[in-house]
Amino acid sequence: MKRTVIPVGPFHPIQEEPEFFQLTVEGEKVVDVDVRLSYNHRGIEKLCQDLTYDQIPFLLARICGICSASHPMAFCQACEDLCGVEVPERGLYLRSIICELERIHSHMLWVGLAGHFIGYNTVFMWAWRYREPVLDLLEKLIGNRNNYENFCVGGCRRDIGQEHLPEIKKAMNDLQGPVEMLTKAVLDDPVLKVRLGGIGALSEEKARDWCVTGPTARSSNLKIDVRYNEPYAAYDRIDWQVQYLPDGDVFSKAVIRLLETMESIKIIRQCVDQVEPGDIRAEVREMPPGEGIGHAEAPRGETFHYVCSDGTNYPIRYKVRAPTYVNLPSFKSSVVGQELADAMLVVAAMDPCYSCTERVAVVRHRRGNHKEVIDKNTLLKMSWDKTEKIRKNV
């Protein structure tokens, strides 16, 4: 059969972020794929070498607007591993609360977008409606809807007032009903099950080979969660479960995010109950020479940071690895054999975050070699048409 090469990008038509996929298709079926990244590098690793340990968390909060708690969190843990400092109890609980609020708003954002991609615009509106109070809550607690900048080496920068704790609890109680409703709606919907079930499946063995993390791994039957495996912040003091599902398809990836949102609500509620007044920050006098590794569970998977210090105020080497960097290449395994209308859905299902992934050097791609590119509306229409077809049959 005749093979056609379809370039998608270098600007993602649906997610509106810069990357390039070259899909080779036979008829409607994808037979090969090539991923090209790095259209928008910001040189953060290089920049960090010229900043002090106190300044770095502020820059790291800007790696990504969505995981702006996880990156500083992983950095602080790497430094704490390096200098062996113990964070006070209250600091740990505050870290957990902020990280979980971040996870809830990130997962709700994804659920909304996924709904939009397959033509369920009601899901989109509902999910984003319930995400809004979480962002408002974050603004109240930290002063910003995103870019929290609340972590520093040794603890937290700002305390959450005791008077805010009942407010957090109330917001969580208000959120629980809608999230339960959304989860039930997704699980019970026959169209969704047919539309998303079985597409883009990543087997357990393949997931291991590609070293994937986060919801992408957990939906492929791997019980990988840094919060559980190497408990940081206050996660070891709280009763919660790692959610994982066996199938690895897009449907599992949607369900797992909703289940995790439920767990996050549970964690925040317990944190609010257990947290006691006290210090939030331990003093760090100096950074000894040596190496430190810290990792944290961002909404999209494990964020991995490595710090190498020579005893001065500045790190001599600093490495950031965002979750999308390991999840995105696995696209090659999950998309081959799928229909073209599903291809972008499979990418969207792993919730790639390009702003996290691209930080190493400043590059600009030379324009040229123009080919015909599928635009947003065509891709969305393909996806919506398929949903419509399934809906008619069910």
Next chain:
Amino acid sequence: MLFDEIMEQLELRVGSTVELIFPRNRRRIYVDVPPERSLNVNRIVFEILGGRLATATGKDTPDRIEVLYHYCFDASGIVVTVRTWAKKPDCKLDSVATIFPGALFIEREIQDILGVCFVNHPDPRRLILADDWPEGVYPLRRDFSARKARKETPEFLREYTREVTSP
């Protein structure tokens, strides 16, 4: 695998071929391997011990470029770091991506920014540098200087290091 088990397995399986097995604390283990035996040690850590490659870090030092493969052992939350190096000036190292595809991207990245040549890498194209970036200029090396690079390849880097003049 628990800490003692990992230490025991490392001693048993790679103890004779590595230079050093150093537990920094109960959660971080560092293994130093000479480059000619690094492929085998990586294979054992990934396939037999069951580590998950979190990432690899390239680090420039005066006479060599160190490459650190960080493996996570998820059941116990331990990170084993396999440290190997590529001697300057040719900077050659066996590619771990021949064993499993999870190392494909990160090795391409290290090749771009530090100039380590991964031998037998299945897909050695550029990953993060632009297609028109000059050969042999590695932005994360300690001796990289935009000014110097600009002099050597003026027509290209002048664009990137354009001076901002006030109107």
